[in-house]
Amino acid sequence: MSDSGSKTQTAPPEPGIVRPAQQHPRDWLLRQDRLPHIWCPTCGIGTCVNSFVEAVHESGIPEEQFAIVSGIGCTGRVAGYVKLDSFHTTHGRAIPFATGLHITRPDLKVIVFSGDGDLVAIGGNHLIHAARRNIDITVICVNNFIYGMTGGQLAPTTPHDARTTTSPYGNYEYPFNVPHLVASCGAVYVARWTALHVRRMKRAMLEAIQKRGFSFVEIIAPCSTLYARKNRLGTGYDLMKFYHDNCEVQHGADTSELDIGFQTKITVGKFVDIEKPTFLDRIQAGQAKH
Amino acid sequence: MSKARGALLTGEHFMNGDVAVAEGALAAGCTFFAGYPITPATEVSERMAERMPDVGGIFIQMEDEIASMGAILGGSWGGQKSMTATSGPGFSLMMENLGLGLMTETPCVLVNVQRGGPSTGLPTLVGQQDMMQARWGSHGDYEIIALAPNSPQECFDLAIDAFNLSETYRLPVLMMMDEVVGHMTERVSIPGPEKIKLAPRRLTDRPPSEYKPYETGQDLVPSMVEVGKGYRIHITGLTHDERGYPAVTAPVQQRMVPRLVEKIRHNAPQIVRYEEDGIAGADVVVISYGITSRVALMAVEQARERGLKIGHLRLIVVWPFPEARIRELASQIKGFVVPEINLGQMVREVERCAAGQARTLHVANAGGSVHDPADILKSIEEVLR
Amino acid sequence: MRFWRTPLDHGKFTTPHGRIHIIIERCKGCGFCVEYCPRGVLQISEKFNKKGYHYPEAIKEDACVDCDLCESICPEFAIYSERVEESPADNGKEVQG
Numbered sequence: 001m002s003d004s005g006s007k008t009q010t011a012p013p014e015p016g017i018v019r020p021a022q023q024h025p026r027d028w029l030l031r032q033d034r035l036p037h038i039w040c041p042t043c044g045i046g047t048c049v050n051s052f053v054e055a056v057h058e059s060g061i062p063e064e065q066f067a068i069v070s071g072i073g074c075t076g077r078v079a080g081y082v083k084l085d086s087f088h089t090t091h092g093r094a095i096p097f098a099t100g101l102h103i104t105r106p107d108l109k110v111i112v113f114s115g116d117g118d119l120v121a122i123g124g125n126h127l128i129h130a131a132r133r134n135i136d137i138t139v140i141c142v143n144n145f146i147y148g149m150t151g152g153q154l155a156p157t158t159p160h161d162a163r164t165t166t167s168p169y170g171n172y173e174y175p176f177n178v179p180h181l182v183a184s185c186g187a188v189y190v191a192r193w194t195a196l197h198v199r200r201m202k203r204a205m206l207e208a209i210q211k212r213g214f215s216f217v218e219i220i221a222p223c224s225t226l227y228a229r230k231n232r233l234g235t236g237y238d239l240m241k242f243y244h245d246n247c248e249v250q251h252g253a254d255t256s257e258l259d260i261g262f263q264t265k266i267t268v269g270k271f272v273d274i275e276k277p278t279f280l281d282r283i284q285a286g287q288a289k290h
Numbered sequence: 291m292s293k294a295r296g297a298l299l300t301g302e303h304f305m306n307g308d309v310a311v312a313e314g315a316l317a318a319g320c321t322f323f324a325g326y327p328i329t330p331a332t333e334v335s336e337r338m339a340e341r342m343p344d345v346g347g348i349f350i351q352m353e354d355e356i357a358s359m360g361a362i363l364g365g366s367w368g369g370q371k372s373m374t375a376t377s378g379p380g381f382s383l384m385m386e387n388l389g390l391g392l393m394t395e396t397p398c399v400l401v402n403v404q405r406g407g408p409s410t411g412l413p414t415l416v417g418q419q420d421m422m423q424a425r426w427g428s429h430g431d432y433e434i435i436a437l438a439p440n441s442p443q444e445c446f447d448l449a450i451d452a453f454n455l456s457e458t459y460r461l462p463v464l465m466m467m468d469e470v471v472g473h474m475t476e477r478v479s480i481p482g483p484e485k486i487k488l489a490p491r492r493l494t495d496r497p498p499s500e501y502k503p504y505e506t507g508q509d510l511v512p513s514m515v516e517v518g519k520g521y522r523i524h525i526t527g528l529t530h531d532e533r534g535y536p537a538v539t540a541p542v543q544q545r546m547v548p549r550l551v552e553k554i555r556h557n558a559p560q561i562v563r564y565e566e567d568g569i570a571g572a573d574v575v576v577i578s579y580g581i582t583s584r585v586a587l588m589a590v591e592q593a594r595e596r597g598l599k600i601g602h603l604r605l606i607v608v609w610p611f612p613e614a615r616i617r618e619l620a621s622q623i624k625g626f627v628v629p630e631i632n633l634g635q636m637v638r639e640v641e642r643c644a645a646g647q648a649r650t651l652h653v654a655n656a657g658g659s660v661h662d663p664a665d666i667l668k669s670i671e672e673v674l675r
Numbered sequence: 676m677r678f679w680r681t682p683l684d685h686g687k688f689t690t691p692h693g694r695i696h697i698i699i700e701r702c703k704g705c706g707f708c709v710e711y712c713p714r715g716v717l718q719i720s721e722k723f724n725k726k727g728y729h730y731p732e733a734i735k736e737d738a739c740v741d742c743d744l745c746e747s748i749c750p751e752f753a754i755y756s757e758r759v760e761e762s763p764a765d766n767g768k769e770v771q772g
Binding site for chain 1: 358359361364367386517518
């Protein structure tokens with residue numbers, strides 16, 4: 001982190017220009033009365049929301065048509081900051097709620113925006129079934145490798161050997177390869193980016209929103225206060241630099257090769273983009289025959 | 291079922307309680323059902339799977355009961371009347387999301403066809419052992435509305451009432467059936483549409499700039515919106531203020547949660563429902579619900595044949611409990627006899643309200659079969675001794 | 676970008692310019708904008724906001740090309756650039772990347 005006070009300098013720093021402002025160009029989709037948000041300095045969730053706002057804008061779909069459903073956790077708080085019809089549901093159960101909302105309102109774009117613990121641990125069963133059914137929703141999974149809100153416990157996405165409060169001697173378990181899991185269950189769109197890849201993350205979110213069927217975007221994001229700190233990795237700033245130096249873009253990679261180890265290479269890209277009838281397509285086809 | 295039928299199968303039918311409750315839901319306008327198979331409620335799901343295409347609705351078998359409850363909450367916010375059905379083990383799983391439905395004030399109906407418990411218990415045999423769980427099963431403070439039909443006909447009729455109550459008071463309403471009522475086949479008369487009164491969803495007439503999702507008037511029930519109409523609502527299970535935004539503080543909790551509870555307590559006189567017979571001048575009143583009420587009738591008749599003055603009070607709406615009536619009766623009679631297929635649940639409410647003014651005797655039955663009327667008769671005589 | 680020679684159609688292009696605006700009270704001093712600005716426009720200033728975070732300042736605003744990266748990467752929605760008049764494209768001048 002920059003710390004201009006401690007650098008040795010020969011000349012005093014040039015005074016910079018600061019033009020104070022009150023509103024941000026992307027505020028139109030945010031509940032401004034609730035900003036600044038609760039996420040830590042150098043947390044990546046805000047950046048994911050930033051890209052999401054741009055994706056909504058670029059989709060050209062009217063905002064009224066979106067509904068956002070989240071679960072519990074740091075990422076779960078996204079529903080409270082985005083100015084769309086939003087539902088902050090129970091831990092792990094965003095996907096069933098979104099399924100019900102989508103089925104009764106197929107005209108809406110239902111987005112599930114939640115964290116790795118919420119979607120893959122307690123919500124894992126719902127994740128695989130929604131993918132299997134090809135429910136036409138978009139799931140954005142912010143993966144910070146840890147349970148942030150509750151203080152930094154182990155998640156099924158925590159890399160092997162990493163330290164968390166419930167794995168103080170190092171994680172004995174191996175994490176899920178989430179894109180592989182979701183792709184194997186039948187998702188029609190699977191991509192992974194990191195919070196650093198702002199434009200590509202935005203494009204992936206846009207494609208996922210526009211895609212018919214179950215689309216899944218995993219965003220690896222820094223957790224400063226817990227994951228980085230407990231593993232002596234610095235702050236989120238340092239994790240972003242790590243993503244910069246260690247990410248490899250491989251579109252169309254075999255999802256079985258997307259495992260993430262502790263501070264190892266992260267493969268990002270768009271891995272699955274196929275066409276398949278959705279759950280409602282099949283119901284409508286069946287009911288037409290009836 | 292090759293010919294498409296409408297939602298309302300007006301006419302005389304011979305159907306079991308599970309099928310009747312599904313038909314009642316369809317008559318009430320239910321167009322979304324998410325369920326999971328569990329004996330003895332599976333037939334509700336099966337009937338719904340068969341009939342949903344007839345009403346242009348959707349049936350989905352979810353991966354578990356937790357998902358079923360979550361899906362119907364989403365379906366309700368999607369603007370459609372939504373229902374799920376389960377039994378004891380599934381009821382336990384649904385508790386967390388039931389709490390979400392109560393906290394977010396989401397109208398929907400949850401059917402529990404009770405069986406013997408605890409745990410896996412007696413999947414195919416009767417119990418009435420989830421009555422207290424219906425009231426207290428989810429964590430935190432809340433009030434709930436629960437109905438107990440005692441015949442397939444009532445399964446049909448009360449299903450419509452359940453949807454009406456859920457829309458009027460904005461909460462999940464429970465249909466506490468039992469395995470015997472669910473599986474017994476009896477005559478069900480389905481009326482014409484002119485006889486069916488449906489309560490509409492209470493949508494706001496305010497524009498988005500003025501609307502607050504949890505602002506209430508005299509009756510303490512907030513008005514709802516349709517998603518996708520520009521209201522940009524935020525609905526959360528966290529303690530929230532009138533805007534719906536999380537407000538995780540003691541003052542908001544102390545304002546908001548009592549309002550949720552008062553919403554039912556304040557309106558209890560309109561919600562409470564029971565059926566009385568022979569109460570005037572009675573020495574003993576038998577209080578029962580569900581299938582036990584039909585068995586109790588036999589015991590009451592036998593007692594009356596012996597010249598005893600016995601009244602019968604059948605709970606139709608079990609929660610909120612008719613406290614005022616029980617208190618009133620307690621001062622007039624010698625005692626209450628409460629047969630139920632459990633080891634003491636609703637009897638505790640009776641006892642609480644009787645407050646020592648009248649004896650309260652429980653006729654226990656651990657489950658698996660209905661009472662022997664002789665046991666109820668014995669308790670009636672015991673109270674009079 | 677360093678040109679070996681001036682391209683023939685050079686006159687047709689202009690370089691966009693941006694002006695940086697900062698919503699001071701939202702900034703949490705994360706440093707993403709400073710680190711990832713491709714033109715080195717920003718640095719963390721000595722000043723701080725009500726919460727004690729040091730927010731960025733633009734030290735090379737002439738170099739800003741309104742690429743919107745700071746606007747996109749900021750987790751706090753605290754910084755953005757405003758497009759201002761464009762200038763003729765850089766003509767063989769070496770610009771800090």
